[in-house]
Amino acid sequence: MKVFYDKDADLSIVQGCTVAIIGYGSQGHAHANNLKDSGVSVVVGLRAGSASEAKAREAGLAVAGIEEATAAADIVMVLAPDEHQSALYADQIEPNLREGATLAFAHGFNIHFEQIRPREDLDVIMIAPKGPGHLVRSTYTQGGGVPTLIAVFQDASGKARDKALSYASANGGGRAGIIETTFRDETETDLFGEQAVLCGGVTALIEAGFETLIEAGYEPEMAYFECLHELKLIVDLIYEGGISNMNYSVSNTAEYGGLTRGPRVVGDQAREAMKKILADVQSGEFAREWVKENAAGAGHLKQLRDTSQNQPIEEVGAQLRDMMPWIREQRLVDRSRN
Numbered sequence: 001m002k003v004f005y006d007k008d009a010d011l012s013i014v015q016g017c018t019v020a021i022i023g024y025g026s027q028g029h030a031h032a033n034n035l036k037d038s039g040v041s042v043v044v045g046l047r048a049g050s051a052s053e054a055k056a057r058e059a060g061l062a063v064a065g066i067e068e069a070t071a072a073a074d075i076v077m078v079l080a081p082d083e084h085q086s087a088l089y090a091d092q093i094e095p096n097l098r099e100g101a102t103l104a105f106a107h108g109f110n111i112h113f114e115q116i117r118p119r120e121d122l123d124v125i126m127i128a129p130k131g132p133g134h135l136v137r138s139t140y141t142q143g144g145g146v147p148t149l150i151a152v153f154q155d156a157s158g159k160a161r162d163k164a165l166s167y168a169s170a171n172g173g174g175r176a177g178i179i180e181t182t183f184r185d186e187t188e189t190d191l192f193g194e195q196a197v198l199c200g201g202v203t204a205l206i207e208a209g210f211e212t213l214i215e216a217g218y219e220p221e222m223a224y225f226e227c228l229h230e231l232k233l234i235v236d237l238i239y240e241g242g243i244s245n246m247n248y249s250v251s252n253t254a255e256y257g258g259l260t261r262g263p264r265v266v267g268d269q270a271r272e273a274m275k276k277i278l279a280d281v282q283s284g285e286f287a288r289e290w291v292k293e294n295a296a297g298a299g300h301l302k303q304l305r306d307t308s309q310n311q312p313i314e315e316v317g318a319q320l321r322d323m324m325p326w327i328r329e330q331r332l333v334d335r336s337r338n
């Protein structure tokens with residue numbers, strides 16, 4: 001598979017465009033600031049009265065209404081939440097999109113599952129950083145970037161791919177590596193990864209480990225450090241040099257215990273569950289469930305979020321982190337700013 005870098009991209013393409021970034025959340029704030037710092041003319045498109053408006057202005061960005069920002073742009077990057085994009089596109093974006101403009105996404109959900117059917121005169125591309133928005137911004141400011149997938153769904157101009165590559169480069173992706181894929185593959189692997197491993201699997205593993213220690217009578221503070229806090233140190237080692245690098249750094253006891261016990265925790269049952277999760281992503285079953293959940297007001301999500309926020313590991317964690325001020329000082333998420 002070919003990996004593209006800054007040298008393969010023509011940055012001047014996106015530098016010659018006005019880019020509207022719709023939404024100023026996790027990805028929106030990162031793309032808007034990274035593109036601006038890469039010499040691109042950016043306008044952030046927000047709903048009237050949006051809580052994000054002050055944050056974007058504070059960062060020195062031009063802000064307009066969604067319709068106005070769309071009408072002014074050569075490239076419109078849709079970074080509102082996935083579940084609101086379909087209505088947003090129909091009501092405010094498409095009627096204002098210039099003839100021959102480029103419509104861009106950071107995730108393929110709405111195009112792949114046909115929640116958005118774009119007009120034929122448009123180029124439709126994806127620039128999907130493979131990392132949370134706060135990391136897309138922080139790595140860029142440190143001179144790095146987040147590996148990025150690009151894809152073309154519709155190529156009306158014949159130049160869609162070059163635009164996607166140019167945008168990815170301006171967003172910092174070309175420093176880490178840009179891979180060309182399809183909307184389908186990005187959507188399916190992204191949903192699988194976040195469900196089975198990154199957001200779902202890891203969290204369930206932390207919680208199960210924590211609860212096992214608590215149920216056996218150990219102190220919650222110790223369980224927190226062992227099953228959650230230390231995970232960062234382990235992931236940093238894996239991120240830096242792979243699983244072998246982590247095993248080189250931990251004790252031989254930890255290495256032997258991990259190699260022999262890990263597959264017991266994630267065994268046949270977990271692998272079967274992963275296959276079913278992937279099958280539900282591929283068949284569109286998960287997408288239908290998520291669209292339905294939102295049509296019903298997302299009550300189940302709110303309930304799950306509430307339960308998750310109020311569990312013991314979150315309470316003891318908040319107290320312990322207060323005693324480690326450096327974590328706060330280097331924080332990625334500052335809700336008043338990004």
Ligand code: NAD
Nearest residue numbers: 023024025026027028052079080081084106107131132133
């Ligand atoms: P988010 O929830 O962090 O932010 C969305 C922003 O859009 C809000 O801050 C607000 O400014 C605006 N907004 C909210 N509701 C809106 C509405 N109803 N209409 C118009 N604007 C509204 O979103 P996000 O997590 O940055 O996701 C944006 C896109 O990026 C999605 O397609 C997502 O799949 C993709 N993506 C996100 C991440 C990530 O790190 N969060 C990573 C890769 C791709």
Ligand code: MG
Nearest residue numbers: 107190191194
């Ligand atoms: Mg995702």
Ligand code: MG
Nearest residue numbers: 226230251254
């Ligand atoms: Mg230990």
